[in-house]
Amino acid sequence: MLLPFEQLMFTLLGECYARRNTIFVIFVVISLTLLGLGSVWPKNYTSFTIIHADETNILEPLMQGTAEATRTADYASNAREIIFGEKIMDQILKESGWLDTNPTDVQMETIKNEVKERVAIHEIGDNLLKIEYRDRDPMRSFIVAKNMADLFIQEGERSKIEESEAAYQFIEKQVSEYLEKLIVVEEKLREFRSNNPDARPGLETEVSQRINTLNDSLEQASLQLKESMIRLNSIKDQLSGEAAITISQSREGQYRSKIADLQAKLESLRLDYKETYPDIVRLNHQIEDLKQSMNIEIERQKEARLKAKNSGDTYVDEAIIINPLYQQLRSDSSSTETRIATLRARISELNKMLETEYDRARRIHGGEAELSKLTRDYQVNQEIYQDLLRRRERARVSRSLDQEQQGLTFKIQEPAKVPVIPTGLRFLHFAIAGLCIGIAVPVGLIYIMLQIDPRVRFSNVIASELNLKVLAEITHLSNKTEQQKEKQNLIYLGVGTVMLLIIYGYVGWLKFTGRF
Amino acid sequence: MSKIEEALKKAKQSRGDNVSPIRTVDGSSGMKSNLRELALAISNKGVRSGIEDRRSSAKEIALMDDDLVYDSKELSELKVIYSDMADNKVANTYRDLRTKLLNHSQGRNFVVMVTSCMFGQVSSSVTLNLSAAFSFDQSKTSLLIDCDLNNPKLDKLLGLDTNIGLTDYLENEEVSIDSILHKTGIKRLRMIPAGSSRETVAEYFTSQRMKEMMIDLISRYSDRFIFVDSAPIPESADTRILVELCDFVILVVPYGRVTKNKIKEAADAIGSDKLIGVVFADVPKVPKFNFSWFD
Numbered sequence: 001m002l003l004p005f006e007q008l009m010f011t012l013l014g015e016c017y018a019r020r021n022t023i024f025v026i027f028v029v030i031s032l033t034l035l036g037l038g039s040v041w042p043k044n045y046t047s048f049t050i051i052h053a054d055e056t057n058i059l060e061p062l063m064q065g066t067a068e069a070t071r072t073a074d075y076a077s078n079a080r081e082i083i084f085g086e087k088i089m090d091q092i093l094k095e096s097g098w099l100d101t102n103p104t105d106v107q108m109e110t111i112k113n114e115v116k117e118r119v120a121i122h123e124i125g126d127n128l129l130k131i132e133y134r135d136r137d138p139m140r141s142f143i144v145a146k147n148m149a150d151l152f153i154q155e156g157e158r159s160k161i162e163e164s165e166a167a168y169q170f171i172e173k174q175v176s177e178y179l180e181k182l183i184v185v186e187e188k189l190r191e192f193r194s195n196n197p198d199a200r201p202g203l204e205t206e207v208s209q210r211i212n213t214l215n216d217s218l219e220q221a222s223l224q225l226k227e228s229m230i231r232l233n234s235i236k237d238q239l240s241g242e243a244a245i246t247i248s249q250s251r252e253g254q255y256r257s258k259i260a261d262l263q264a265k266l267e268s269l270r271l272d273y274k275e276t277y278p279d280i281v282r283l284n285h286q287i288e289d290l291k292q293s294m295n296i297e298i299e300r301q302k303e304a305r306l307k308a309k310n311s312g313d314t315y316v317d318e319a320i321i322i323n324p325l326y327q328q329l330r331s332d333s334s335s336t337e338t339r340i341a342t343l344r345a346r347i348s349e350l351n352k353m354l355e356t357e358y359d360r361a362r363r364i365h366g367g368e369a370e371l372s373k374l375t376r377d378y379q380v381n382q383e384i385y386q387d388l389l390r391r392r393e394r395a396r397v398s399r400s401l402d403q404e405q406q407g408l409t410f411k412i413q414e415p416a417k418v419p420v421i422p423t424g425l426r427f428l429h430f431a432i433a434g435l436c437i438g439i440a441v442p443v444g445l446i447y448i449m450l451q452i453d454p455r456v457r458f459s460n461v462i463a464s465e466l467n468l469k470v471l472a473e474i475t476h477l478s479n480k481t482e483q484q485k486e487k488q489n490l491i492y493l494g495v496g497t498v499m500l501l502i503i504y505g506y507v508g509w510l511k512f513t514g515r516f
Numbered sequence: 517m518s519k520i521e522e523a524l525k526k527a528k529q530s531r532g533d534n535v536s537p538i539r540t541v542d543g544s545s546g547m548k549s550n551l552r553e554l555a556l557a558i559s560n561k562g563v564r565s566g567i568e569d570r571r572s573s574a575k576e577i578a579l580m581d582d583d584l585v586y587d588s589k590e591l592s593e594l595k596v597i598y599s600d601m602a603d604n605k606v607a608n609t610y611r612d613l614r615t616k617l618l619n620h621s622q623g624r625n626f627v628v629m630v631t632s633c634m635f636g637q638v639s640s641s642v643t644l645n646l647s648a649a650f651s652f653d654q655s656k657t658s659l660l661i662d663c664d665l666n667n668p669k670l671d672k673l674l675g676l677d678t679n680i681g682l683t684d685y686l687e688n689e690e691v692s693i694d695s696i697l698h699k700t701g702i703k704r705l706r707m708i709p710a711g712s713s714r715e716t717v718a719e720y721f722t723s724q725r726m727k728e729m730m731i732d733l734i735s736r737y738s739d740r741f742i743f744v745d746s747a748p749i750p751e752s753a754d755t756r757i758l759v760e761l762c763d764f765v766i767l768v769v770p771y772g773r774v775t776k777n778k779i780k781e782a783a784d785a786i787g788s789d790k791l792i793g794v795v796f797a798d799v800p801k802v803p804k805f806n807f808s809w810f811d
Contacts, residue, residue, distance in 0.1 A: 014800035015772075454775045459796040462769060466780055469793035471766065472613040474642065475801045477606050479593045 008450070011457055015446050023442040024493050028500060030441055031434035038430020039507055043422040045138035047145040050414040051079075051129040051153065076123045079131070079152055082159075084116055088151045095147050096140050115144065128413065138419045145416035153410045164402040168395040175392050178385040185381055189374045196367045204368055207361045214357060218350040225343040228336050235333040239326065252301065255294035262287050427511050431504060586701040594675055596702065597645050599652045610649035613795065620792055621763065627734055629663075629744040629762040630795075631755050632770070633782045636748075638797050639768040640669040643745040646766075650741045651704040657740045659733060660700070660707040663758055664747040665720070668710035674700050681711030685729065686720045693729060721757045730761050749785045750778065756785060764792045771799045 016023060053075050082088065089112050093099055098111050120132040131148050135141035266283040273280055456462060459470045478486070591598045597607040617628065630646065632639035640662075647658040661682065662670040671678050678698050685691045685708075700707045720726060733742055744762055746755040759765055765786045769779055783791055 010802055014802050017803045018800045453772075455772050456769060456774060456776055456779065457772045459794075459799075461776065462779060462794050462796065466776060466783065468767075468779070468783055468791070471616055471793035471795050472609050473796045473799055474609050474645075475606060475799045477595045477597070477641070477645075478801075479595050480589070481593065 007458065007460075012443070012447055012450060015450065015457075016443055019442075019446065020493060021489070023439075023446075024496060026442040027438035028496065029438075031438035031500065032503070034430050034434030034437065035504060035507055038425075038427045038434070039511060041425060041427065041430060042136055043426070044134050044136065044424045045141045045419040046132055046134045046423040047138070047141040047416045047419050048130055048132040048414075049145050049149040049412060049416040050124070051131065051149055052411045052413040053127040053129060053409075075127070075129045076121050079129055080121050082155050083119070083121065083131070083148050083152050085155075088148070088155060089115070091151055092144055092147050096143050119148070134423065142416050142418040149412055149416065153412070156410050161399075161402045164395070164399045168392070168399045171388060171392045171395045175385070175388045178381060178388055182378070182381040182385050185374065185378045189378055192367075192371060192374055196364075196371070203364050204361070207357060207364065211354065211357045211361065214350055214354045218347060218354065221343055221347045221350060225340060225347065228340045228343060232333060232336045232340065235329055235336060239329050239333065252294060252297050255290055255297060259287055259290045259294070262290065427508070431508060435504075585703060591702070594673065595641065596648050596674075598648070606645075607649070610645050611652070613646060614649045617792075625734060625738055625741050626763040627730060627742040627744060627761065629746055629755075629758055629765045630768060631746045631765060631782070631786070632748045632768045633750065633774045633778050634748050634770065635667070635751065636770060636773070637669045637673065638770045639748070640664070640673055640745050642766075642768050642795055642797050643743050644670060644673050647705055647741070647743040648702055650743075651702060654704070655739055657704045657706065657737060659697070659740055659742045660705065661733075661742065661744045662708065662710040663721070663744050663754065664752075665710050665754065666747060666752075670707060670745055671709045674702075674707065676700065676707075676709070678707075678709040679712060681709035683711030683720060685711070686723060686725050689725075693732060721754055721761070727761065749782050759786055759790055762790070765790045767791060767794045768797050769794050770797055 092115070093108070093111060099108075103111065115133075118134045120130075120134075122130055124130050131145060131152070133141055133145040133148065135144065262283055266280060266287070269277065269280050269283065275281075450457065459473045462468050463470050586594070586596075588598050588600065592601070597610055599607070601607045617626070628646075630639050630643040643660065647660050650656050650658040660670055662668045663682065665683060668681075676698065680691065681696050681698075685693065685696045696708050696711070697706050698709060730742075733740070744758060746752070746758050749755045749759075749767075767779070767782055767786060779794070783794075
């Protein structure tokens with residue numbers, strides 16, 4: 001339930017007044033405890049130094065892309081690592097006089113851990129590093145802080161140079177390694193080339209192209225051969241057929257047609273003249289001669305046929321031999337025969353060539369794989385080698401930068417000073433806190449009790465939450481005796497408070513004058 | 517013969533039967549209506565001769581012999597309010613409460629029971645002071661009845677030593693009502709202490725004699741206001757019975773000692789028709805630092 005602040009405060013005041021004795025006891029206990037604690041609490045002196053890590057310098061824009069300035073990303077943790085290292089810590093212990101008492105190793109370790117705990121290193125803003133050291137002795141606090149900063153800077157510079165030197169050396173080593181590799185691969189490649197003169201890239205494609213062409217030619221030649229064979233057969237057929245149809249062109253036939261012509265002429269003359277008419281007589285003679293010649297010719301033919309038959313030759317009538325178509329066919333036939341012979345020769349030649357090419361293809365197949373491997377090795381090695389050469393140059397410049405202390409530089413921005421005023425919790429803080437906490441704790445407890453105690457302390461709770469009418473709110477009635485007691489109690493409390501303040505003042509005075 | 521006896525006799529005659537109206541109806545609500553009925557009968561009589569009665573009761577009040585009266589110092593020591601208190605904040609609070617109660621009863625006299633949510637003398641102190649506030653008024657008298665028979669506190673609060681009281685009257689027919697009415701040392705304030713015998717408590721309050729006594733007391737003076745101090749209601753069955761004999765009930769809630777549930781429980785036990793409100797008591801006072809203390 002939300003209560004009006006004023007009402008809550010009034011109730012709190014009332015409760016506190018009712019419990020004033022308890023509050024007083026708690027107040028006295030807490031404030032005296034803190035006063036005692038404050039008077040024995042050790043004083044601490046803190047000395048600090050600020051280091052500026054100068055990252056940007058005039059060379060940077062000039063060298064961009066060529067040299068890498070050594071960067072330190074997290075200065076604070078790096079500084080912690082470096083400072084807490086054995087080397088610097090030993091030196092600090094020596095400088096600050098801890099070693100004067102000749103401590104054992106275990107004691108040394110303990111001292112180191114204590115020192116580490118009292119060191120605070122943090123980055124403040126950009127590139128500013130604050131090294132703080134807290135100690136009971138202001139002088140020692142100053143010495144430690146100063147030494148830490150100085151040694152850290154020295155160490156930083158040294159490690160930076162070492163780092164860039166190491167980087168250069170590493171790249172240098174890599175460069176020589178790759179150079180050797182490159183030379184080996186180059187030698188291998190040369191050797192392979194001399195062993196395999198036709199080993200060159202793309203040879204395989206060329207050979208297969210050639211095989212294809214040869215195959216094409218072979219197919220074409222085979223086709224042409226078949227075609228020519230068919231043609232020859234057909235011409236031969238035609239030649240035998242042609243003999244039968246040209247028989248009429250023989251000499252016998254010429255005689256017969258002449259006789260028929262003369263016979264026709266004789267018939268027409270007989271119509272007009274007598275048998276004795278000269279022309280008729282001459283015609284008769286002529287016919288007779290012709291008949292005789294024809295018979296001789298028939299006889300000769302019979303003889304020739306018989307002769308041919310006996311000798312096994314085809315008889316060709318001479319009239320046929322002089323037939324132009326026959327002549328034509330005969331020439332075609334012979335040219336076709338020649339062509340067939342040519343094609344046959346070509347096919348066998350092509351086959352031979354194809355065989356050669358196949359051989360060659362088989363030979364170059366293994367060689368090319370070897371070649372491409374060697375070439376690839378060579379290319380890769382060459383690329384890396386060139387890249388390394390560039391890097392080596394950059395590393396060389398970086399190393400020079402660091403050696404010349406032109407890269408990241410640490411400067412002491414604010415030197416360590418001898419602290420005059422102690423830091424941290426002091427007597428005054430404890431004294432004030434004692435008084436404040438002494439009051440705040442019991443009052444706070446009562447406030448918490450008011451918040452969590454379920455018992456009703458506010459009349460409006462009854463009215464609002466239980467819907468009961470509150471007729472009156474009656475404050476506690478005290479009689480004279482009680483009032484007397486109360487008055488006496490308040491006087492005691494007042495005296496107690498005054499005494500407490502006197503103790504405070506006395507302890508404070510002792511502390512101020514340095515007697516305590 | 518007391519006025520109540522007269523009234524009873526008249527009521528009997530007017531109804532024409534010989535049964536007492538109180539006995540006709542059983543149960544608590546009946547009891548309540550009968551009590552009011554009787555009170556009405558008495559007040560009718562009062563209307564008839566109101567002026568005379570008022571005069572006579574004022575005279576009686578003036579004649580109340582308060583030979584032993586506490587002075588303000590003694591009252592202050594007993595933690596009882598008085599009209600000319602130096603720090604009159606508390607007295608004024610009781611005066612306001614008195615006004616509220618009178619408004620509620622519309623000016624008539626009444627029987628009010630004061631009970632608490634838990635054991636303690638806060639409610640007895642409230643009862644005592646409330647009755648004292650009523651007796652400030654010279655035209656009013658108040659009567660305190662200590663009905664917390666197991667833990668009677670009123671006589672101790674008033675610094676009295678009484679030997680005869682309520683239980684003696686209820687037990688013994690011989691004891692007259694006048695003999696248990698004690699002077700308190702405060703003007704116009706009388707008290708009936710719990711009495712000497714404290715056995716079978718519940719039986720006393722359900723008895724006819726108790727009812728009759730209450731009617732007698734309320735009707736003897738029309739300016740008499742009766743305050744019944746009772747045991748905490750959640751713990752006591754007597755108190756629940758007593759509720760029925762009273763006109764209304766005030767519940768005392770002591771500061772910082774009871775939870776809301778406890779208050780609700782008590783309020784439910786009383787019942788909303790009788791409960792007129794809560795008095796939030798014993799609130800710690802916020803100190804006022806006046807340097808007169810160190811004089």
